[in-house]
Amino acid sequence: GQNIDQPTEMTATEGAIVQINCTYQTSGFNGLFWYQQHAGEAPTFLSYNVLDGLEEKGRFSSFLSRSKGYSYLLLKELQMKDSASYLCAVRDYGGSQGNLIFGKGTKLSVKP
Amino acid sequence: GAGVSQSPSNKVTEKGKDVELRCDPISGHTALYWYRQSLGQGLEFLIYFQGNSAPDKSGLPSDRFSAERTGGSVSTLTIQRTQQEDSAVYLCASSSPALADTQYFGPGTRLTVL
Numbered sequence: 001g002q003n004i005d006q007p008t009e010m011t012a013t014e015g016a017i018v019q020i021n022c023t024y025q026t027s028g029f030n031g032l033f034w035y036q037q038h039a040g041e042a043p044t045f046l047s048y049n050v051l052d053g054l055e056e057k058g059r060f061s062s063f064l065s066r067s068k069g070y071s072y073l074l075l076k077e078l079q080m081k082d083s084a085s086y087l088c089a090v091r092d093y094g095g096s097q098g099n100l101i102f103g104k105g106t107k108l109s110v111k112p
Numbered sequence: 113g114a115g116v117s118q119s120p121s122n123k124v125t126e127k128g129k130d131v132e133l134r135c136d137p138i139s140g141h142t143a144l145y146w147y148r149q150s151l152g153q154g155l156e157f158l159i160y161f162q163g164n165s166a167p168d169k170s171g172l173p174s175d176r177f178s179a180e181r182t183g184g185s186v187s188t189l190t191i192q193r194t195q196q197e198d199s200a201v202y203l204c205a206s207s208s209p210a211l212a213d214t215q216y217f218g219p220g221t222r223l224t225v226l
Contacts, residue, residue, distance in 0.1 A: 099157040100215060102147075103154055104154040105154060
């Protein structure tokens with residue numbers, strides 16, 4: 001079967017660092033994506049990993065280990081506006097295209 | 113440039129009625145996807161169009177659901193004889209091979225079936 005697991009909720013303090021983990025079991029693998037979704041809004045793209053290692057983009061970084069079926073999203077210098085759901089998604093299609101399999105999302109609350 | 117647009121933003125209908133949801137992808141994007149998101153659930157894949165190829169309909173939950181894409185651009189998702197369990201946010205996304213086929217989402221249509 002196909003399964004994407006991530007924590008349901010997390011809480012962190014403004015200015016701190018938080019790591020959101022994601023584990024996956026899929027029939028194939030061709031990329032892992034992280035999206036941010038504010039309440040009532042559409043998901044917005046944050047990061048994409050297809051090779052092992054760390055991808056850094058400003059305050060956000062994403063890590064992938066294909067052998068472990070594991071990824072994390074690291075958010076630094078948290079701001080109140082980072083309060084949102086963070087969605088982990090895997091593309092398991094054989095080619096470069098195809099639908100994404102999404103986890104249920106991690107709701108992050110940033111407290112003052 | 114313009115992003116993915118969807119209409120209507122909200123739709124309230126009565127059980128048993130048919131509804132049509134529209135998606136305008138980003139210009140030049142060859143792939144188009146429909147997902148739905150129910151309260152407290154992850155995004156659920158429905159259907160995927162790639163160029164002129166036959167669509168991947170593997171995610172459609174029943175034969176009441178269908179979608180078409182005209183001219184390789186605009187897509188319409190049709191739900192016939194709506195049921196209360198169809199209530200959800202329906203999200204459309206598009207992608208281009210030039211951008212690693214990263215999917216960019218529209219604002220969604222919130223469907224409520226009474």
